[in-house]
Amino acid sequence: MLQQFGFTQYESQVYECLISDGMALDATAIVKQSGVPRAKVYEVLHRLSEKGLILESTIEKKRLYTALPIETTIEKLKTDFEKNVEKLRNRKRKAAPADDRVWTLKDNSSIQSVLKDMIGQAESSIFISGWTDDLQNYLPLLEEKSKSGVTVKIHTIGVLDTSISEVSTLVPDVQHDTLERSRIIIVDDREMLFAGIEESKWQAIRTQSGPLVKFFTEFFYHDIALTEITQRHQDTVMKDEKIREVLMNLRY
Incomplete structure (x- = not known):
């Protein structure tokens, strides 16, 4: 029960024993019901007491223990986590x-x-590319940065409702069957992250390598250029079988 919150297995066993029984127990009863070795039980009880999860009392020279109620324990764990x-x-x-x-x-x-x-760390510029439903997760931050004077440029697949002015939008149609889910972000012309899906799982690379930052910046503008060309001359492009075949094999 408590192991997922960073407690040891023995601490979890003792707490579960006390909370399940609902009665104050002495060490002998705790050993019997929890499965914690007698040689370890007093050490475990001391740690739980120091962490404020159990109460102690001495009655007729017998040391008894009981657990904090579940809701009280939950509130304590939440408070500790937030701190x-x-x-x-x-x-x-x-x-x-x-x-x-x-x-x-x-x-x-x-x-x-x-x-x-x-x-959040960007100081001068943010170039970001992705799908609309994904970009929505970052839109409030991007708009806040844009309002603060940071240059924000977005390339989006799907229409994005935003106050940011520099947005290039590719509206996919049934012929864009090779489009892949991905994310690109370049910050301050010095750091980039590229994420894509491999074997149904997201994976990413991140670097401040100058050549790679430059390459992905050019790749970002490559996406924008192809999007603008395709959108403005869609009828001409899509009627040319050779051009259409090349374009449909691109990731943009």
């Missing part, structure tokens, strides 16, 4: 020198968190 999050948020990190290594990152929620952090 730890605040400590982590306020912890200062030394400014890192430019790092031209390429870092890989997995897990979609982690990638999204890093992307939001990159947006």
Whole structure:
């Protein structure tokens, strides 16, 4: 029960024993009902007491223990978690020198968190590309940055309702069957992240490498150029079988 909150297996077993029984128990009864070895039970009880999850009392020279009610325990764990999050948020990190290594990152929620952090750290410019339903997750941050004077340019697949002026929109049709889900962000012309789906899972690379930042910046403008050409001359482009075949094989 408590292991997912950072408690040990023995701590979890003792707490579950006390909360399930509903009665005050002595160490002998706890050993019997929890399965925690007698040699460890007093150490575990001491730790739970120090963490404020159990109550202790001495009656007729017998030490008894009972657990905090479930709702009280939940409230305590939430409070502790929020305090730890605040400590982590306020912890200062030394400014890192430019790092031209390429870092890989997995897990979609982690990638999204890093992307939001990159947006938040941007000082002069943000170039970002992705699908509309995905970009919606970052739109409030992007609009806030735009209002603060940061240059924000967006390439979106699907219509995006935003106050940001520099938006290039590709409206996919049935012929765009090769379009892939991806994200690109370039921040301050010095750092980029590219994320795509491989074997049904999101994966990303992140780097401050100058050549790669330049390459993906050009790739971003490549997407915008092809989108504008295709949108403005769609009838002509789509009627030319050779041109259409080439365009439909691109990722943009």
